Amino acid sequence: MEQSNIYAPYKMKIEKITEEAPLVKTFRLKFMNEQDAENFSFRTGQFGEYSIYGEGEVTFCVASAPTRKGYIECTFRQAGRVTKALANLDEGDIIGFRGPYGNIFPxxxxxxxxxxxxxxxxxxxxxxxxxxxxxxxxxxxxxxxxxxxxxxxxxxxxxxxxxxxxxxxxxxxxxxxxxxxxxxxxxxxxxxxxxxxxxxxxxxxxxxxxxxxxxxxxxxxxxxxxxxxxxxxxxxxxLENRMKCGFGKCGRCNVGKVFVCKDGPVFTLTQLKQLPPEY
Amino acid sequence: MEIINKILDKSSLTVLVEKLNASGKEVYAPVNKKGITEFEKVANLQEMDFDCIATKQSAKSLVFPKVEKLMNFEKTFDDVIVKNVDITAFPEVIAFGTRPCDAAGFIPLDAIFTTDNVDEIFKARMDKLTIISISCKKADDFCFCTSVNGGPGNTSGSDILLTEMSPNEYYAEIITEKGKSILDANAALFKDSAVVDKTPLVAKIEQQFTEEVINEKLKTLFESDIWDTQAMRCVGCGACAFVCPACGCFDIQDETKGKDGVRHRCWDSCGFKLFTLHTSGHNPREKQAQRWRQRIYHKFSYQPEQQKQFGCVGCGRCSRACPSDMNIAEHLTQIAKG
CATH class of the missing domain: 3.40.50.80 (Nucleotide-binding domain of ferredoxin-NADP reductase (FNR) module)
Structure with a gap:
């Protein structure tokens, strides 16, 4: 029996790469396993951990709308180790994705x-x-x-x-x-x-x-x-804060008592005003 | 379950540890190596250091190793083969000779990893851990368990708690089902006993403050300059988090060799600048004082709210390990009085 592992990413194939701006690219990603594609759903505002095996994971929102079925998209600027490695990938290459995490725009x-x-x-x-x-x-x-x-x-x-x-x-x-x-x-x-x-x-x-x-x-x-x-x-x-796990365990994305990953990332200004300015 | 009271002779205790080993369980106990006592795998009780007040590092690595594999991956020409860590292969582990504070430390740690989203890897290790603690006969100036709802003879977190009654006799409290299964498998070693008053048998540790007072004070102290004052000598080395039995913060890192690789989880610390640094260069907790404040708020304000558990058990390890002589009990006393 396949054991569940909260850290296990879905395997995704890069279907399409769009150059958006200098150093900024959009990846359209498709689930390689049909069962994963069927089971997956997300709502707008949620995010995920994208990974290149061997380089690590990076946090981005899902940049496509849940109304556009069959794929997800992410847009990123090359800045750190993982995004630089991502930028070197081609259409057809494989990356990992786990999520969706966080709350939604209501x-x-x-x-x-x-x-x-x-x-x-x-x-x-x-x-x-x-x-x-x-x-x-x-x-x-x-x-x-x-x-x-x-x-x-x-x-x-x-x-x-x-x-x-x-x-x-x-x-x-x-x-x-x-x-x-x-x-x-x-x-x-x-x-x-x-x-x-x-x-x-x-x-x-x-x-x-x-x-x-x-x-x-x-x-x-x-x-x-x-x-x-x-x-x-x-x-x-x-909000965006540095994250590793995506579900309230690794301890770094908190703003006061709330975790951006688990209690956010979407906040109203009312909620924001109750939090310390740690973002 | 209701606590079962027993008596265990020292000789029976020796036999118990041998039998636990013989049954295939891995027994870890404090072992003194060149003057430093740490939890090590032992074959028999003779290896154990009974006098140690607190091992340098806590027992948390038995369920939350310093570096732990989350998965393996192998890159082929046109695919990546990912293999999850096999959690069924984790050994049955006995933490033996833990102090009540060590045992209590597993409670907030467990709350971090299993509240809301269950971390299956942590849970599998925790399920296979049995904790046989020994009450403290002595304490040092760093101990403050009684200020954080603990105590030298406290049963919280332990499956069995042993308290020395005489050099040859231990009072054994069987606290949980896990403890009872050890009792049941070794029933002949245990003698029946009435409830024993442990007070004269354990160390006296003066209460300096209460968690509840700290929690209350923190409601208005976020913007206080107390954090700057207290953290002035903090060098941000993170030792406090690494030795803490209740600190569960971690990083995730990949390591590769050729086409094979491992994704690891490794200990991290809120005391590190890199912990929260954004790629843009922006850092929500830029100053060491903000990071020290986070440490105290996490343990005494956020964790009680998020997981209904305080994140400190008063073992004093952070203060013993601190290279710049920060002392959490003193700092908390100052907060409680402030």
Whole structure:
């Protein structure tokens, strides 16, 4: 009989690699074992541990939407040992994946509301899962606005999908790049995400704001949202802390008494304000 | 189950250890090697160091080894063959001569690994561990078990607790089913006994504070500068976590040789800067004081909330091991008074 091992990854084949930006790639992964594919399900907001045997494991969200069946995707920037090794892989290569771990974006509770997505840089991937999840259930929501910024035009990820969102009449997309990051033919905005957000000034009435970005962006975005009238219960974010196990044992991702892996990664601003600033 | 009271002669104890070995169980007991006493595999009681107050390292490695294989993998031309560790092959282990604090340490450790998501590897080792402890006749200045709901004759965590009544006689409390199975298999060695008052037989250890007071104080101390003051001399070596019977934090690392490899779980420490360092360079616990605060909060605030268990048993090992003379009992006393 096969023994269960909480640390055992699923074997996944890299079906497709997309170059998103300098050093940023998206992998589309398929389960090699059909039974695994059938048993697996996840919900938007959850994450996993991706591994290269011999190099180790790395934590990313699932960047695809649960409404897109048959595969999962992850998007990563080459930065450390494992992501550098991942970046050297080709389509057809095998990696490990275990998950899904963590809580979810409660999109069922957002029915009938406007959604405002605010993302910065490489933090669009976790947001992309929930954006596509909501777009695939478009009739459940009212206005959908996406504010996305990156350091430079080249650093914007999912360029083809940004185009798709821009062209959709039922999505309002605002893209921006940091001052100096624009190109001569850049048609989006120039400025940091919090500044652009206050210019766009979306209404807080019946609206849920979902924010994900580097700590500095988050820090300056929350006050803007507050000024726009968003209550803390209607502001969601997803945290990232260094992780190893993914299920509350290895001890490093805690923020106060909560584990980002087990009790998060999705938190409301109300919950966040009750925690010490250890993220 | 209700505790069964027995008496065991020293000679019977010697026979018991031999019989446990003969039955295929691995018996680990404190052994003094060149002045340092650690838990080692023993064949008989003569090898054991009965005088040791606390081994340098705790007994936790019997269920949570310093480095432990999670799986093997082999890379072939176009595939990876992964082989899970065989948890059925783990040996039956007896921890013999553990102190009540050592035995108590397995409770929070078990809570970490089996609350919510069960770590099957840890659980398999824990299921095969039987703990036969010996009450403490003496203590040193580092011992503070009585301040953390323990005591020199405390039964928590032990399957059998032995208390020396005279050089030739031990009072044996059979506490759990695991303990009873040892009693049943060796019934002839045990004599019946009434309940014995252990108080005069064990060390006197003064209570310095209570866990509950620490827990209460921590509710308002997070932003206090007490952490800076206390951690000023901490060098972040992590020795405290490595010797702690209740510390369960770990890292996962791969090791390869050619096409073969192993994924390991290894001890880690919240005292290390790398423990929480993000790839971006950002570190949520950048300063040593923040890491010291995490250690205290984890044990006395977060663990009681997450797993209904305090994460400290008062063995004092961290203070004995600290190269910069930090003393957890003193620091906790300061917190309790502050």
């Amino acid at each position: 999109i069922d509770e957002w029915k009938g509301k406007n959604l405002l997505f605010i993302a910065g840089g490489i933090a669009l991937p976790p947001m992309r899962s929930v954006i596509w999840n909501c777009l695939d259930l478009r009739e459940n929501f009212k206005d959908i606005t996406i504010v996305y910024g990156a350091r430079s035009v080249a650093d914007l990820v999912y360029k083809h999908e940004l185009k798709e969102w821009e062209d959709r009449p039922d999505v309002k997309l605002v893209t921006t790049v940091d001052p100096g990051g624009e190109t001569p033919d850049w048609k989006g905005k120039v400025g940091f995400v919090p500044t652009v957000l206050s210019e766009v000034a979306p209404s807080s009435a019946n609206t849920i704001a979902i924010v994900c970005g580097p700590p500095i962006m988050i820090k300056f975005t929350f006050p803007v949202l507050e000024k726009l009238g968003f209550t803390d219960d209607n502001v969601f974010t997803t």
